[in-house]
Amino acid sequence: MREINFDLVDNFDLNLWYCGKFNDSLTEYLIEMSSADSGDVGLGKSKKRVSFLMAESFQNIVRHGNANEDKEIKGGGFGIFNRNEKFHIFSSNSVSLDQAAVLEEQLSELSELDQDELKKRYLDKMRDGSFSDKGGAGLGLIEMARKSGNQIQYSFTNEANNQKEFNLQIDKALSKEEGEKPNLKIAESIDFLDSLRANGVLLLFKGDFDNEYANNLIHMLMENILKDEKEGYKMKVIFHIAIELIQNISRHGLKINGVTQGIFMLKQHNNSFEIVSKNYLSQENIEKLNKEFLILSKKSNIELVQIYKDRIRKNARDESKSGGVGLIDVMKYTNGQFAHVVEDKKTEKELTLTATVEL
Amino acid sequence: MSDFKIEQTKLTPRVALLKDGCEINIKGECLPEDARAFFKPILEWTEQIKSDSPPKITLNLDLPYFNSSSSKQLMKLFYLLEDYKEENEAVAIEVNWYYLEGDVLIFEKGEEFDELTELRFNIIKS
Structure with missing residues (x-):
């Protein structure tokens, strides 16, 4: 291809x-x-x-x-x-x-x-x-x-x-x-x-994922691309994953010169959709993410649900902890078809997340 | 204590916190970038209303979609109500979780929260 x-x-x-x-x-x-x-x-x-x-x-x-x-x-x-x-x-x-x-x-x-x-x-x-x-x-x-x-x-x-x-x-x-x-x-x-x-790219957006840009992207996905009644449940899952990946860039993407640069892509193949995000990430966050993927990728869906519940219970009582459930949700809804790749770019490291949803 | 309202925006729901009858109503897509900031006044209002010792609190949640960071905030809201119930056994707390017919995802999320809390959840087709 x-x-x-x-x-x-x-x-x-x-x-x-x-x-x-x-x-x-x-x-x-x-x-x-x-x-x-x-x-x-x-x-x-x-x-x-x-x-x-x-x-x-x-x-x-x-x-x-x-x-x-x-x-x-x-x-x-x-x-x-x-x-x-x-x-x-x-x-x-x-x-x-x-x-x-x-x-x-x-x-x-x-x-x-x-x-x-x-x-x-x-x-x-x-x-x-x-x-x-x-x-x-x-x-x-x-x-x-x-x-x-x-x-x-x-x-x-x-x-x-x-x-x-x-x-x-x-x-x-x-x-x-x-x-x-x-x-x-x-x-x-x-x-x-x-x-x-x-x-199979339906949408590619590269730009600043702060504020208005990310919100407009989400709103457009919500109102247009993913409004497909025939595949209601799956479309909602795709939308859910898209939001998590877009907001993941806004929250964790490395800001360079005041800009959180990122790429979001939505691809459609014969029997599946692919949701892709790319952004720069700090070394500290890369290490955290690698550790998280190592743990989660070995779990079955039943185990993922349990981890999700334990984490949401614990984190809601502890203000210092961040949600930490978005990744689990994506892993769960893609049946594990959720990949992460870290590449060296000029001066920074770039993270690519690819989530696949079978129709 | 007075009523508290937030108008709906593209990505955040309409919120109506009503003192009379002690109702917490949240309706609409819930995708705030900063979920903690969005839910802060809702959690504060709920915390304060408890000092009025209402005999009943009703929480109506009609969220066609919410992001994962809102899940944590919703859980905080459930915990506040759970704690209140624990302190006052006679109090009636009702959670109405609305979903659109065929919306399996939101139905499942409702079931998940029902399992996660000690509150009485009514999962209602709207």
Whole structure:
């Protein structure tokens, strides 16, 4: 299987990638997640501009993608990533060949225009009022080109069954210095999205796990991805594990330069889900964790339940002790399919936790 | 002592602690990042209400989901009530644990707490 290129993930301060169903409420959560005002990582002051471009990009998927009867677009992909004063918004979705032809013509025309001409084109379109049923006669695309101040990167790939993948990337620099640096090529984003899909990744988030970011991530999982009535109990278990791993990063992740950097991934395979977290950890916490895993991994589920009960009884009476039951819960619900790996990174040690839930 | 309320947020439940009838009501998703801070006023209110010597305390818990750090805080709440019952045998303490039909996870969590405490647990389908 193709490996996910974590070097690319590491190169950016914030990464949010999503592959799956698109609808309007998801759009709202993804925008909330990537534009939370906290820490030095993320979009901070540029929130408004980024939110606008993200919204346009989402609406582009929802507008041009082929919706099912639940008004959801399936099989789309979305990514936002930034470093320093520059961010990139990438989207990918299937369109019909006819739509592809129209979009290609519009984008090709736009690429020839400078900022003044783009403004004129926008005003003309507004006056002209030639809006299609699905929205705006390319207005969104014009606005993206105007607001990003950069040429929109696009490509059409994977033609099959009268459909093509429409890939679009907006690059926005917030400083002159960053504007002079080359943009990440759209081909790299397409390749990265393919590697996520090949690995069954539904969601990848890399960023600061303090405060708002982690909460928005939890809220999005709660409201969107894991709302699957058919697999009610299992979905709840997956959600439970996801929360424990996300909050585990917030609580125990090593803070570097005031930021608790971490990665969370949710993967879906044919008969299972995988929940993955990555974060830096202090040597002291690594030793504690290794010891805990050594003890717990040898226990049966019945023994785990007993340890859970003993610990919760004891710890509730003793304020000095932390809960210590989250790990046991995850171990119990995964029937032991819960792995931990510690790797040496540049200066710190990185912990990866992988929990697998069979459906 | 007066009533105490906390409004529901995205990740924390609605809390209504009512002096009349001595009711502790907690309803909603319970995923606070800092569970200890969230439960602190609830535990303090419960500790204080005991000095009024109420003949009955009812705890209504309707938590569609709660994180593991909230488990410890819930256990602390149960212990407070257990201690009160131990000191005053005549007092009636009732715990109503609500779960949605088909929600095995929350049903099981209710059973687990029932086993962990000496309190009378009613596990109720809502």
